[in-house]
Amino acid sequence: MAAPVLSIRNLTVEIPTRHGILKPVDGVSYDIVGGEILGIVGESGAGKSMAGNAVIGLLSPPAHIAKGEIWLNGARVDQLKGEAMRRIRGKEIGMVFQDPLTSLNPLLRIGDQLVETMLTHLPISHAEAEKRAIAALEEVGIPGAAKRVNSYPHEFSGGMRQRVVIALALCAEPSLIIADEPTTALDVSVQAQIMALLKRLCRDRGTAVMLITHDMGVIAEAADRVAVMYAGRLAELGPVREVITAPRHPYTHGLMASTPLASKGQKRLHQIPGAMPRLDAVPDGCAFNPRCPYVQDKCRHAPGPTAEGNAAACWFPLVQEELS
């Protein structure tokens, strides 16, 4: 296997508060290789966006990386500060956020935003950058790119804006793209367009993608591997087909079963009792133990084993035969 583009080892993000230290990300490890799409799923508050923000150095204080390492193309980046991190952001890591309107500058023509990004990170002339800006817009499927470079963000529809954001994320030819809920604000037909575009561009360029979303369907269709997060911890990591069709962690199993798609033809949907614990009240032992139907004594005391490689963070992982 090729050397990973991004390698996260035992990453822990802490937020000190008056009531103690919260851990929105707790001991998470994973790798992404070039050309691979790693899906990160979980419910709100599971820490999926926090992990992405830690990688790109956008944690807002007082949140900070307390433990662990982040390696990007063989160089350690978690301790970089200010200017050094700014050089990597945009150049090595591109970012696509959920809301395409707030991630573009409303006062700058989109061509100027692309040119500015390229001039900051690439050793090219202004004229060359302008030429590349048009090419980049053509590549993401914006009709009449040569004219549209002079348009402002508000002149585009939501789907077109997200295409511009993708062009912007890719224009400095980064080796890693972090896409944080890139299609959540879009309609289903536009979502299909954007996901197809993201998949094609990243495969062609060998870009690694961290795809953060709560939509299992999007993950199933786009991701190669998937990491399931629960209460800041990795619950399960593995190839997407295995995790979705034969989950080994009881939480993943419950999550998959509770999507209306999985309960086709059944009168009632599968339910996981309760809700995810708040970060200031994560239970001892395995974080899922109060809601787990298979809980045993050990789960209440010992935190689950860490999910690394292809594993579930569970003391008693489900065997496939147990699943209906």
Added chain:
Amino acid sequence: MALVSVKNLSRVFDVSKPWLNRVLEREPKAFLTAVSEVDFEVEPQTTYALVGESGSGKSTIGRMLVGLLKPSGGNVDIDGVDLANETDAAKIDAIRSDIQMIFQDPYASLNPRWRVRDIIAEPVAARGGKTDGLAEKLLEQVGLSVKDAGKFPHEFSGGQRQRICIARALASEPRLIVCDEPTSALDVSVQSQVLNLMSDLKDNFGLTYVLITHDLTVVQHMADRIGVLYLGRLVEEGAPEDLFDAPKHPYTQMLLDAAPRMDGFGREATPPEGEIPDPINPPSGCAFHPRCPLAAEVCHKERPVMRRLGNTRVACHMAEE
């Protein structure tokens, strides 16, 4: 007899610029047709789902059903009473307590300064009814605890708040509840809890739901009948098994193909082309023709009328059995 009967319903919004700008820039008034000539009926104790992408007019229809908006044309009859045109005050009053609504955002639809007890009892208190113990009873029915009545909305999670909204909607013992994206703001595992609760309540109280959503998986699970909307027009209507297994309108087909699937590992479907057109200047003839793979000459010129094909109704010149 149908509980809700919608006939030829239209709604036009005036989106013109201010008067002075129009005079100076010599621009005519601009009108946005959010809903255009929609017909459907909802049978008692069933779930009728309205699906469509943003701008398809589904929420506007919902607001007209409960009387928050007046129709520009056509009418909405609920149990034989047309709220917008009825003149008998007693009749209007009687039918209003039969209709309730649940909104998408459970954070915005509960007054943060009111205790849960007062929020839930308000629909009854506002009409001078007896509210003793009402909130407590309803809280238990939606799976919360009696003690929660004294708390404020900020003490609850999103799923719990949506349960409070449901309890409030049940307070006046309605027959019809219009649910506008009731689970869109919720996580998958919480969504399944709320959907199960809604099904249980429907069976226990004999409720009728009009479910407005963009999520096809929710629709497939919940609905007895589905209406698909595109640019304010009803394009296809049918039972879930007919619609999902054999969609007849090309837009329904496109929508189903585009929806991500849990078993679609590495699916490389060609995504649909184009986006929803500008509703201020909708395309001539069939609104879907610029994106339609089957579009013919007639589709550019004539707006298709709803016609019956097997068990579904479809508005398409090209659709066949």
